[in-house]
Amino acid sequence: MPARNLNTLIADAARKLEAVGIESGAAEAEYILCELLDFDRLHLYLHGPSLIDDDLIERFDAVVTKRLTRYPLQYILGVAWFFGRKFIVNEAVMVPTPETELLLDSLLRAARRCRSHPVSVLDVGVGSGVLSVSAALENPELDITALDISEAALGVARQNAERLEAVERIGFIQSDLFAGLKPGQQFDIIASNPPYIADGEYAGLPPEVKADPRISLLGGPKGMDIIDRLIKEGPEYLKRPGYLMFEIGYDQAEDVFASVQADSHYVDCTLLKDLNDIDRVIIGRVE
Ligand SMILES: C[S@@+](CC[C@H](N)C(=O)[O-])C[C@H]1O[C@@H](n2cnc3c(N)ncnc32)[C@H](O)[C@@H]1O
Incomplete structure (x- = not known):
């Protein structure tokens, strides 16, 4: 099995997510890693590769596996972005939409x-x-x-x-x-x-x-x-x-x-x- 690095993590997850009908699989995979590392996308690609360890891979896989059931990513991560700010969300509230x-x-x-x-x-x-x-x-x-x-x-x-x-x-x-x-x-x-x-x-x-x-x-x-x-x-x-x-x-x-x-x-x-x-x-x- 090939070693898992940033690119293979994203590509594998994107393929699985898209197979269950999630359109932007790669974007979601990137976003999951950004949230787990508390990085924006630029920092993910600058610093992420050196931070991929077993613990991160385990947490990433757990999020992706749950997301494959089409449960909202925002509930899985417990956060949603709105107007440039991060809000806590859970099943008591609707996930805010960009509209x-x-x-x-x-x-x-x-x-x-x-x-x-x-x-x-x-x-x-x-x-x-x-x-x-x-x-x-x-x-x-x-x-x-x-x-x-x-x-x-x-x-x-x-x-x-x-x-x-x-x-x-x-x-x-x-x-x-x-x-x-x-x-x-x-x-x-x-x-x-x-x-x-x-x-x-x-x-x-x-x-x-x-x-x-x-x-x-x-x-x-x-x-x-x-x-x-x-x-x-x-x-x-x-x-x-x-x-x-x-x-x-x-x-x-x-x-x-x-x-x-x-x-x-x-x-x-x-x-x-x-x-x-x-x-x-x-x-x-x-x-
Ligand atoms: C579509 S959500 C909007 C939530 C939030 N403002 C947003 O934009 O993400 C509608 C909200 O209205 C609340 N709601 C539904 N019926 C209501 C009522 N009769 N009186 C007050 N709030 C109500 C729901 O509990 C829910 O939080």
């Missing part, structure tokens, strides 16, 4: 247009905390309230806020949408990445997505249950002017846009496309 960076970008842009000091933000469905923690760290002017119906998710979000030193800036509430807020509480911006997958689509989802908590994915028969509530109930919790913004599924833009436009609370409505040219974020403004 949500568009929602963060929209939030930060809207905050710059708000007149309040500080700008108050409500994150509905905080999950691992990626949106709230990133927003707090990107803009020190934000006063953030983060809620989730899941106590376990709130625990992970708080842990991430503590590790990334944003915990002083975020208030955490366990709540079914707006139900747990104080009467009259209002925000400049309400942002959410809600569960928006139609129940009937669940069976066809990739195994990696099915590993996410169901409550973070499923939005009822058309995927619109939580979205409809955000549109209908949101204005009561928004200052004037204020912004409701949330992520939507690949095929929901038309219906959601029509719902926001039909609601007289909203004076305008904007759709934003993600990097794959799919309508991904909708913003409704109230005056």
